[in-house]
Each structure stands twice: as C-alpha cells, then as structure tokens.
Amino acid sequence: MAEPAVNAASAASAGNAESTTEPGSGGGGTSSLRATVRTLAETLWFPAFFFTGFLVCYLLPFHNPVPHHVDVAVAGPTASQLEHALDQKSPGAFDIHQVADARAAHDAVTGREATAAYVPDPKHPQLYVAKADGYSLESVLQKTFTAVAQQSGGQLQVHEAAPTAPGDGMGTGLFYVVLSCTIPSYVSVMMLxxxxxxxRRKKVLTLVGLGVVESLVAYFVARSMDVIPDEPLAIPLLFAFTQAVALTSYGLVPFFKQFFPGVAMGLFVLLSMPSSGGAIPVQMVPGFFRALHPVMPMGNLIEGLRGLFYFDGKDVWRHALVICAWVLAGVVLIALGAWKERYAARKEARRAAEAEQRGEEPLAVTAPEPPVEDPSFELPQPSAVAPHTHRLGQRPNLTGRVTDERGEPLPGVAITVTGTHGRELVRAITDEYGEYAAAGLPDQFVNVIASSPERLAAVARVQAREGRPVRQDFRLDRRPVPAARV
Structure with a gap:
C-alpha cells in the first residue's frame, strides 16, 4: 500500500530531473539518423518478422509438396522389389514394409501402422488409402501406384479405408476447425x-471461460456442417488445446515483454500450422516441420481428432498427453511470472527501506523493467481520467483526494506521477472536489507528487498494481510566510 505522504518539495523537483540535451550542431545529423533508424526498428520489427516468417514457414514447405518417407504396407513377397523400384524413381519418398495378405494390408491402414497399403495382383492390384490423412497425400499415392499397377498390366482398384465426414470433401476440415481455436486463443491474450x-487471476479465469465457449461453438458448428463426425469427446480435446495456446501465451508475457507477440505468433502460427499436417499432410513437408509435428500442440490435436473420428481412437491418449503438457507449461510460466513479480516488489521495497534508513530520497531506487508493449494492438498509455466517469478500458488504477489543513478539498492541484528514476508518466489536475485519477499506469512502484504554488508539495511512493486500484490522498499545508527583513 501507499506510504504516508511527506513534505518534500525537493522530490517534486527531482521528479522533473530527467531532461533532454539537444545535440550539438556537429552531431545533429548523426543523432537524427540514429533516432530515425531506432524508431523504424522498434516500430517495424514485428511486420518484418511476420513477413520473413511467412516466406520461410509457408512458402518454403508449401510451394512444392512432395512425399517424404510415407509408410506403405505391401502384401506378399514382392515388397523389397517394389521398394527398390520406387527408390529408383523417387528416392526417400516411400518406406515399404511387408504384410501377410490383403486383410493385413487393410488393417495396417486402419490401425495407423501405415499411411497406405498396396496389394499386388497381375490383374486387379488394390490400394488402401485414408482420406482422413489428407486429400493431397491420397492423390499422390493413387498417382504413384496407378503407374506401378500399369507396369504389371493390371488396373488399380482404390479402396477408402478411412473416409472423412460428408462435409469434408478435401480432408482439410479438421485444420480449419482447429485454426478457429488457435488464433482467437492467442488474440484473447493480447486483448486482455x-x-x-x-x-492475473481474473485474466486466467477469462481465458478458461473463453476456451469453454470456443471449444463448444467450434464443435457444434462443425457438426452442423458435417465437417466432423458426432463424437463429443472432441470437446475436451478442443478445450485443452485452447488452454495450451492461451495459457502458454499469457505465461510468456513477463519473460519476453515487447517481443511476446513475435514469440507467441512464431510458436502457434508460423511453426505450428505448417507442421500440423492439417493443410498439407506432414509427410509432404520438409524435415524440419516433420520433426516439429510430434511436439507442437496443433499437430497433436489434429492427429488426436483424426484418431478419435476415423481410426477407432488410435493413439488419442498420447496426443492428449502432449497437449496437456503444453497446458502445464503455461501454468508453470504463469506461476513463475507471479513469483518474478513478487520477488521484484520485495527487492524494490527492501531497497527503498534501506535508502530511507540512510536518509536518501525515495526516488533513488533501481528502475523497473519497462511494461509490455504490443505492436499489433495499442495498449493503454498512462493518462489522467475523470475521477467518476470512465470510458471502457479506462478505469483508473490510481485515485486520490487533496485537501488543505482543515480537510477542505483543493481544486487545481497538479498531480505528477513519475517512474522511479524521475520519468514523468502522467500529469493530472484535481477537480472541484479535490479528486484526481489516473489509468494505464505500469505494474510497478511510482511516485505521486502533489504540488500547488501557494502550498508545500507532498510526495508518496505507491505500487500501481494491475487490476488492484490504489488510493493516495494528500494534505497540503500553506507555505510559511517569510519573516519581514529589518
């Protein structure tokens, strides 16, 4: 809470101690150029990062998707010969393993032991595919094994071992269902x-509530369009995924500060989507993204939903565990952020107490870390607001009243709020009732200075807290009348 206000006119002057010196004529051009470059770098780093990320993470893996190590089960003893022939034509495209017969080939696909299965036959060769794994991969498999069948004089018969829901003709419906829970979960953190x-507690509860709404709405909308089968167990999977994205993103904020948007978007958009296997099957993207697929939450949700909907629940628990691990990571990050904040507050209070014991000014303490800056959405800046009428998002986190020695309100008193190194954050004027208010103050210790020409200034050091408005009242005494000179 706030410390008692003290009579310290010198502190008021210290609050304005930060000054800017104009550069000399010889270095003015260089300083101006540096300032311009710095402003551009601070302003444009996020779009530049996003531009580069899309080129590297979307154009690179999607411009020419080709199969990489696609598992294919082949019935009969000709598996080794077929593998050699395919390697000659497309090195590394297919991994062939032998199964006993056509039934085993079919079961290998439905059991997710193979992506496809081929049954050689001189007249009627058969190919088992799973559209649930992606239409583009199914097309490549049909084209490849049609050519194989024609070389032996047969006509390929294609069997759909895991067809998608009626409303998901291209096999990409799951990707868009999951995408609808990805971007809003991240953007919700930015807006909060x-x-x-x-x-912090209210924000976490809000993210949990939003996750419940998103998972329910996404599931029932997709069901109404026949994009997914009727399987309600998908709802808890969707909810866990929203929390994996939202809580992890929120937990990253105290550690990456103004770079948080780049880190979160890099994780959950630039890296997650190409490695998810939703838009382009994971077997058709470069090795880096294939390596990310087993660990990223988006890929695990898509694979978990595929297993739940189309493969009799195969490996759903394993993908669910990975998603839960991300949720746990988010919770741990949030807890560490809270500990970091409390540790900084205790350290700041200790420094201030030691400074007070030495008789030093309370302003002479370590500068706090800068607040998080969001390059996509303008965060509230410290500003003076009317004490009793507040716009949406402009509720004050600092209020107070200034009175005279008789307890009467003092209008027109200047209230200056500075950071701990004297940088002015906001300036307000008390109204006719002697009241003032400020909103958007950073979550840190600030100095509040009340000053009026006819009265002695007063200063107090308070800790502005996010979501916890603090009140600081002042009593200003009249300046003593100087004694007349003889």
Missing part, C-alpha cells in the same frame, strides 16, 4: 493485456 482493471 489492455484490461488494466483485471488482475
């Missing part, structure tokens, strides 16, 4: 950073 009246 603006809610200065919400503390």
């Amino acid at each position: 950073l603006r809610a200065t009246t919400f503390g």
Whole structure:
C-alpha cells in the first residue's frame, strides 16, 4: 500500500530531473539518423518478422509438396522389389514394409501402422488409402501406384479405408476447425493485456471461460456442417488445446515483454500450422516441420481428432498427453511470472527501506523493467481520467483526494506521477472536489507528487498494481510566510 505522504518539495523537483540535451550542431545529423533508424526498428520489427516468417514457414514447405518417407504396407513377397523400384524413381519418398495378405494390408491402414497399403495382383492390384490423412497425400499415392499397377498390366482398384465426414470433401476440415481455436486463443491474450482493471487471476479465469465457449461453438458448428463426425469427446480435446495456446501465451508475457507477440505468433502460427499436417499432410513437408509435428500442440490435436473420428481412437491418449503438457507449461510460466513479480516488489521495497534508513530520497531506487508493449494492438498509455466517469478500458488504477489543513478539498492541484528514476508518466489536475485519477499506469512502484504554488508539495511512493486500484490522498499545508527583513 501507499506510504504516508511527506513534505518534500525537493522530490517534486527531482521528479522533473530527467531532461533532454539537444545535440550539438556537429552531431545533429548523426543523432537524427540514429533516432530515425531506432524508431523504424522498434516500430517495424514485428511486420518484418511476420513477413520473413511467412516466406520461410509457408512458402518454403508449401510451394512444392512432395512425399517424404510415407509408410506403405505391401502384401506378399514382392515388397523389397517394389521398394527398390520406387527408390529408383523417387528416392526417400516411400518406406515399404511387408504384410501377410490383403486383410493385413487393410488393417495396417486402419490401425495407423501405415499411411497406405498396396496389394499386388497381375490383374486387379488394390490400394488402401485414408482420406482422413489428407486429400493431397491420397492423390499422390493413387498417382504413384496407378503407374506401378500399369507396369504389371493390371488396373488399380482404390479402396477408402478411412473416409472423412460428408462435409469434408478435401480432408482439410479438421485444420480449419482447429485454426478457429488457435488464433482467437492467442488474440484473447493480447486483448486482455489492455484490461488494466483485471488482475492475473481474473485474466486466467477469462481465458478458461473463453476456451469453454470456443471449444463448444467450434464443435457444434462443425457438426452442423458435417465437417466432423458426432463424437463429443472432441470437446475436451478442443478445450485443452485452447488452454495450451492461451495459457502458454499469457505465461510468456513477463519473460519476453515487447517481443511476446513475435514469440507467441512464431510458436502457434508460423511453426505450428505448417507442421500440423492439417493443410498439407506432414509427410509432404520438409524435415524440419516433420520433426516439429510430434511436439507442437496443433499437430497433436489434429492427429488426436483424426484418431478419435476415423481410426477407432488410435493413439488419442498420447496426443492428449502432449497437449496437456503444453497446458502445464503455461501454468508453470504463469506461476513463475507471479513469483518474478513478487520477488521484484520485495527487492524494490527492501531497497527503498534501506535508502530511507540512510536518509536518501525515495526516488533513488533501481528502475523497473519497462511494461509490455504490443505492436499489433495499442495498449493503454498512462493518462489522467475523470475521477467518476470512465470510458471502457479506462478505469483508473490510481485515485486520490487533496485537501488543505482543515480537510477542505483543493481544486487545481497538479498531480505528477513519475517512474522511479524521475520519468514523468502522467500529469493530472484535481477537480472541484479535490479528486484526481489516473489509468494505464505500469505494474510497478511510482511516485505521486502533489504540488500547488501557494502550498508545500507532498510526495508518496505507491505500487500501481494491475487490476488492484490504489488510493493516495494528500494534505497540503500553506507555505510559511517569510519573516519581514529589518
């Protein structure tokens, strides 16, 4: 809570101690160029990062998708000969393993032991495929094994071992269902950073509530369009995924600060989508993205839903565990962020107490870390607001009243809020009732200075807290009348 206000006119002057010196004429051009470059770098790093990320993470894996190590079960003793022939034509495209017969070939596909299965026959060779794994991969398999069948004089018969839902003709419906839960979960965190009246607990509860709504709406909308089968167990999977994205994103905020948007978008958009196997099957993207597929939450959700909907629940538990691990990681990050904040507050209070014991000014403490900046959405800036009428998102986190020695309100008193190194954050004027308010203050210790020409200034150091409005009242005494000179 706030410390008692003290009579310290010198502190008020210290609050304005930060000044800017104009560069000399000889270095003015260089300083101006540096300032311009720095401004551009700070402003444009995020779109530049996004531009580069899309080129590397989308154009690179999607411009020419080709199969890589696609598992194919082949019935009969000709498996080794077929593998050699395919390697000659497309090195590394297919991994062939032998199964006993046509029934075993079919079961290998439905049991997710193989992506496809081929049964050689001089007249009627058969290919078992799973459209649930992606239409583009199914097309490549049909084209490849049609050519194989024609070389032996037969006509290929294609059997759909795992057809998709009627409304998912291209086999990409799951990707868009999952995508609808990805972007909003991340954007919700960015928007909640603006809610200065919400503390950490309320923000986490809000993210949980939004996840419930997103998972339910996504499931029932997709069901109404026949994009997915009727399997309600998909709802908890969708919910766990929303929390994996939202809680992990929120947990990253205290550690990456103004770079948080780049880190979160890099994780859950630039890296997750190409490696998910939803838009382009994972067997058709470069090795880097194939390596990410087993660990990223989006890929695990898509594989888990595929197993739940089309493969009799095969390996759903394994993918669910990976998603839950991301949720746990988010919870741990949030807890570490809270500990980091409390540790910084205790350290700041200790420094201030030691400084007070030495008789030093309370302003002479270590500067806090800068607040998080969001390059995509404008976060609330410290600003003076009317004490009793507040716009949406502009509720104050600092209020107070200024009175005279008789307890009467003092209008027109200047209230200056500075950071711990004297940088002015906001300036307000008390109204006719002697009241003032400020919103958007960073989550840190600030100095509040009340000053009026006819009265002695007063200063107090308070800790502005997100979601916990703090009140600081002042009493200003009249300046003593100097004694007349003889």
